[in-house]
Amino acid sequence: AYTITTSTLAITNIHNPASPALVGSLTVGNGNQDIAILGDYAYITSHDIAPTAAINVVDISDPSAPVLANSVTEVYSPISIEIHGRYAYVTDNSGGGLAVFDLGHATGPRLMGRASIGSTNDVAVMGKYAYVTQATGQRLNVLDISDPANIPTINYISYADAFEPNAIVAQGGYLYVSDAASASVQTLSATTTPHVISTKSVGGIPALPDG
Numbered sequence: 001a002y003t004i005t006t007s008t009l010a011i012t013n014i015h016n017p018a019s020p021a022l023v024g025s026l027t028v029g030n031g032n033q034d035i036a037i038l039g040d041y042a043y044i045t046s047h048d049i050a051p052t053a054a055i056n057v058v059d060i061s062d063p064s065a066p067v068l069a070n071s072v073t074e075v076y077s078p079i080s081i082e083i084h085g086r087y088a089y090v091t092d093n094s095g096g097g098l099a100v101f102d103l104g105h106a107t108g109p110r111l112m113g114r115a116s117i118g119s120t121n122d123v124a125v126m127g128k129y130a131y132v133t134q135a136t137g138q139r140l141n142v143l144d145i146s147d148p149a150n151i152p153t154i155n156y157i158s159y160a161d162a163f164e165p166n167a168i169v170a171q172g173g174y175l176y177v178s179d180a181a182s183a184s185v186q187t188l189s190a191t192t193t194p195h196v197i198s199t200k201s202v203g204g205i206p207a208l209p210d211g
Contacts, residue, residue: 001014001020002035002037002042002060003035004029004032004034004035004044005032006029006030006031006032007027007028007029007030007031007032008025008026008027008028008032009025009026009028009032009035009042009044009058009066010022010024010025011023011024011025011060011063011064011066013063023063023064024062024063024064024065024066025066026058026066026067026068028044028046028056028058028068029044029046029048029054029056030046030048031046031047031048031053032044032045032046032047033045033046033047033078033079033080034079034080034081035081036081036082036083036088037060037083038083038088038103040059040060040061041057041058041059041060041069041103042057042058042060042066043055043056043057043058043081043083043088043103043109044056044057044058044081045075045078045079045080045081045090046078047077047078047079047093053073053075053076053077053078054071054072054073054075054078055071055072055073055075055078055081055088055090055101055109056068056070056071056072057069057070057071057072057108057109069108070108070109072101072108072109072111074099074111075090075092075096075099076092076094076095076096077092077093077094077096078090078091078092078093078099079091079092079093079120079121079122080120080121080122080123082123082124082125082130083103084125086102086103086104087100087101087102087103087112087145087148088100088101088103088109089123089125089130089145090123091120091121091122091123091132092119092120093119093120093121094119095118095119096114096116096119096120097114097115097116097117097118097120098114098115098117098120098123098130098132098143098151099111099113099114100112100113100114100145100148100151102148112148112149113147113148113149113150113151114151115130115132115141115143115151115152115153117132117134117141117143117153118134118136118137119134119136119137120132120133120134121133121134121135121165121166121167121180122166122167122168123168124168124169124170124175125145125170126170126190128144128145128146129142129143129144129145129154129190129192130142130143130145130151131143131168131170131175131190131194132168133165133166133167133168133177134165135164135165135166135180135181136164138158138159138160138163138164138165139156139157139158139159139165140156140157140159140165140168140175140177140188140194141153141155141156142154142155142156142192142193142194154192155192155193155194157188157194157196162181162182163179163181163182163184163186163199164179164180164181165177165178165179165180165186166178166179166180170190173189173190174187174188174189174190174197175187175188175189175190175194176188182201183201183202184199184200184201184202185199185200185202186198186199186200187199187200
């Protein structure tokens with residue numbers, strides 16, 4: 001298992017759930033927000049103010065000795081990261097919209113394109129679409145990611161009430177979106193025209209798991 005704190009990556013052996021064992025750790029980042037794994041690398045978003053804000057790339061090929069391999073600073077205030085295929089989709093809470101990186105280069109992640117949709121919170125990818133939340137703008141955006149260099153918004157839901165879309169998970173043809181302002185989760189259809197199926201109060205401010 002790979003977990004993060006504000007400034008640490010921890011790698012834990014959970015083969016025996018009753019007795020998890022710390023294998024290795026690394027001090028990395030400042031204000032870490034999210035982590036995604038692809039192959040021998042962990043990609044960690046650090047939300048600290050630029051220029052120290054970064055997507056830190058950690059070599060985890062040896063779990064007992066993780067090593068910082070690269071840092072990407074093209075996103076001013078990275079929050080959430082979602083990896084789909086060879087691409088990473090990163091939200092920017094300082095007005096930078098959604099950034100797309102190609103992870104298939106030996107020199108490190110390469111910025112391919114951006115969707116300029118303002119400050120963003122979270123992203124979920126299903127097929128050729130990215131669903132991106134904006135709590136401050138009270139919007140759920142549907143983006144076509146077929147061409148990473150050209151990412152148009154093809155639809156969006158604008159919330160006129162107090163619902164502030166925050167965390168989002170796409171699974172099994174559905175979207176699950178938490179409210180940043182209250183203790184509720186919406187279920188929507190994962191299509192180019194999402195519609196609300198249900199809204200459920202869950203108690204406390206919900207944080208949805210990745211995947």
